[in-house]
Amino acid sequence: MSEILRYHAEQLFAEELAELKKQDTEKKPYNWVLSPQAVVTYLIGGKLKNGFEVSPKYIGNRRLIEIAVATLATDRALLLYGLPGTAKSWVSEHLAAGISGDSTMIIQGTAGTSEESIRYGWNYAKLLAEGPSKNALVETPVMRAMQDGKIARIEELTRIGADVQDTLITILSEKTLPIPELNTEVQAAKGFNVIATANNRDKGVNELSSALKRRFNTVILPVPDSMEEEIDIVRRRVEGFEKVMELPAEKPAMEEIRRIVTIFRELRNGVTLDGKTKLKSPGSTLSTAEAISVVNSGLTLAAYFGDGRLKAADLAAGIIGAVVKDPVQDKLVWQEYLETVVKTREDWKDVYRACRDLA
Secondary structure (H helix, E strand, O other): OOOOOOOOHHHHOHHHHHHHHHHOOOOOOOOOOOOHHHHHHHHHOEEOOOOOEEOOOOOOOHHHHHHHHHHHOOOOEEEEEOOOOOOHHHHHHHHHHHHHOOOOOEEEOOOOOOHHHHOEEEOHHHHHHHOOOHHHEEEOHHHHHHHHOOEEEEEOHHHOOHHHHOOHHHHHHHOEEEEHHHOEEEEOOOOOEEEEEEOOOOOOOOOOOHHHHOOEEEEEOOOOOOHHHHHHHHHHHHHHHHHHHOOOOOOOOHHHHHHHHHHHHHHHHOEOOOOOOEOOOOOOOOOHHHHHHHHHHHHHHHHHHOOOOOOHHHHHHHHHHHHOOOOOHHHHHHHHHHHHHHOOOHHHHHHHHHHHHHO
């Protein structure tokens, strides 16, 4: 039994990456593990010439992934933009794994991310003992990616302060990282690039300066187009969760996943699927990622506090927790939806009772 909670993409899908590399006959950009065509196949999935099946990591518009991969083959950085829960981080990780074979060169953007987190820092004990020296320098993931010619990932770029964001301008435009204390610089090796993710929905967002925006090619990842597409995404991610967590539970019935996705899509779009009833939307995002979380939470409840079969009662707490972020406004929206939509559906009586009893 593995003791690791979460493997990196290049570890989890090592067999697929190795098979793709073996079958890949297309031209590769310098320092790339796979060709651009093979990277797209790795993300979108498909069957290789020898019959080997590559699982899809992103279910959506293939053209968006092609644009993203083509961008990273140029000297422009890539910005994956979209609402929370639209798989930006997931796509970023797999792009880095497919291109560099290493998705670990990552900076998690927060309001407290400093300039030193992006450029470089110092080991202050060595700095005091030796003065500024290469030995006292603390390399960041961006610096290592520049030296090795790999992909650096910056998550939640818009949560980083504007003055710290602009640290990237020289790196992206000049492809160098000056170290004035040592009177030297780090020049980026071929293959180096940056993938950043951002959304404008969360509180505390810092808009990118126009100078920084110009150095990114932006690809907007949308919410899933169709009901079936979103159900498929949830199913695949939940199956991966079950495998890693080794839950003593049955696979979730597709009907339960369908009901979760239906609730989220209807509240998110402000109208029932048949278009007959307009609804108020809550302040929560109700993304695909949250739908996955609700099903995972329900599976855990069913496994350890039920009979192993996922039921409405196991999902109710997760649904309410995802929808009701504001205890006043969102609660009113949820109660109205529960009474006017859920209650009227004959095959949803168990969902109605479980949610009503919990509320």
